[in-house]
Structures are given as structure tokens and as C-alpha cells.
Amino acid sequence: MTSSQTRHRETEIAADPDVPLIRITREFDAPREKVFRAHVDPQLVAQWLGPDSTRTRIDQWDCRTGGSYRYVSIHEGTEYGFYGSFHEVRPDELIVQTFTFEGMPDGVALEKLAVEDLGDGRSRLTTTSLCDSFADRDAMLASGMDVGVTEGYAKLDDILARG
Template sequence: MSNPLIIDAPKGQPLIDYHREFEFPVHSVFAAHTDPDLYARWNSSGSTPPRYDLFEPRSGGAYRWVQVGDDGVEYVSRGVFHSVRQDEFLLQTFEFEGYPDVVTLEYSTFTELPGGRSRLTGHSVYPSVGFRDEFLSNGMGDVMSDGYNQLDELLASVRAGR
């Protein structure tokens, strides 16, 4: 059974806080966020994996990826990795090219828990409450939850050597 994704969207504030626990060590969860092959296997909302034009998960690095929807339309996202601390922290921006100039600042903290478990804590800051609310109303909370469930499956298969 997967652990639930907990999302908090404080009324009147342009931010989202979230956390989720994993039954895997912090190193594995962090690697799944910074290894392009692993990332593409769980962070995809379509039936085909995303294509990475650029993926440099290091301080000062950048990324750009293209997700082709089931309708054949390309959806492009990009951002900058401002700070990357191995197995601890990612600070990056996220921008969907369909909404130019709407950039989200995303903090991700990775914490080791007893028993080889870990917790991911996220904090996303949006340009406005309206954009934050649009993000939520478009079902992105469900997409995030589904992605983390896929991450559980991926890490279980890696652990099993598949």
C-alpha cells in the first residue's frame, strides 16, 4: 500500500506545502528525482515517457522536457536547478511553456527516517493565488499522487532487481 500524499494549500497564500513518506532510503528517492532515466519512468502523466532535451541536476544546471499527450500535442516544461545537495535538498524553478512568465519556485527536502524509510517535503511558491488555484483545479494534486505511487512501484522493482 502506498503512503498518501498530503497537500496543504493555505487560503489566500500563493503556495503549496506537501509531504509524502516512502518505504525506501532517502538515497533512492533522491536518485529518482535526479537521474533522468529513473525520473522519466515515474514522472510522466501520459502514456509515453517524456523526452529530455536537457537535464542537468546540479547547482546552476537546467532542464527542459517534452511530454507528448495522448492527443499528440507536446507539452514542454523547463527550469533551473538553483541548489542541489546530494540526498538532502533540491531548489529549482518550474515553468510550463504554455504559461510563459508563470514560474514556480520549488523546494524539496529529503529526510532519512528510521527503518530505511524516507520523507519528501515540498514547498512550492506561485506568482499568485490564482495560478496556485488553477494548478490545483487542473488536477495536479492527483497527478502528483499518481506519480509518487509510480515512484513506489519503480523503487520496488529496482530493489527486486527488475
């Protein structure tokens, strides 16, 4: 299957009405271990993370329990930095990390990425981001993150289809 023939699945982004949490659910036509690897290998992350209009530069990436990361999204010459710590990394299964936008350093989200094997070479990624407040959660949603997530996962589909 060539890149132009890759099927892009729907990305579901939902805000919890009772807790300042964002839940993202996405299925991939790739096995769980490949989807997980695309989230822990900095060379792969840089290829798919973010909207089509940005470029991602990985400054630091130590994806292990106790490790940390920093990356920069570059849009029309302007740089936006993001950083956090990996609190738990279980191969092919789970990542628990913090996420901070340098432009709002007091707003730290606790994120959990879980990859589920659906059989037949397919998997489901469920990500939750627990924000400090409803205001922070709503600001994250209003920032255009849905575009970055949707376009990023479409790029990931293409990477996974290439093997």
C-alpha cells in the same frame, strides 16, 4: 516484494491560505538516497513523473547547482513542455529549482524538495511550490496536477521497490 505487492502511501497536497504556496508531503518505503536519486537521474525521472496517461521525454537534465532542465509530457499526441533552473542541489537532501509550464511562461514557481530520513529504510519528501500569485497557484491546482503527483509517486513506489 513484487510490483503488485508494493504499498502505495498517501500523498498530501495542501494550499497555504496566506501565501500562494502548494505543499506536497509523501512518505516512501525507501531510504532517502534512493528517493533523492529518483529525482535527479533523468532516466528514472522519465519513468515515474506525471500521470499514468502521459509519457515523459527528457530533453535536457543537468541536475546540479546552476544547471537546468526541460522535459515534455506527452498525452494523446499533444506535448506539454516544462523547464527550469536548479538553484541549489545538495546530494540526498535538497533541491531548489524553478518550474515553468511553457503554456504559461510568465508563471514561474520556486520549488523546494527536501528529503528526510525517517529511519528503518523510510523517508519523507516535502515539496513546496511558491507561485507568483494566488491565481497562478489555483490554476496549478485546477490543472489536474494532483493526479500527476499521486499517480507519479505510485509509479515511483514501484520503481523503488524493484531497487
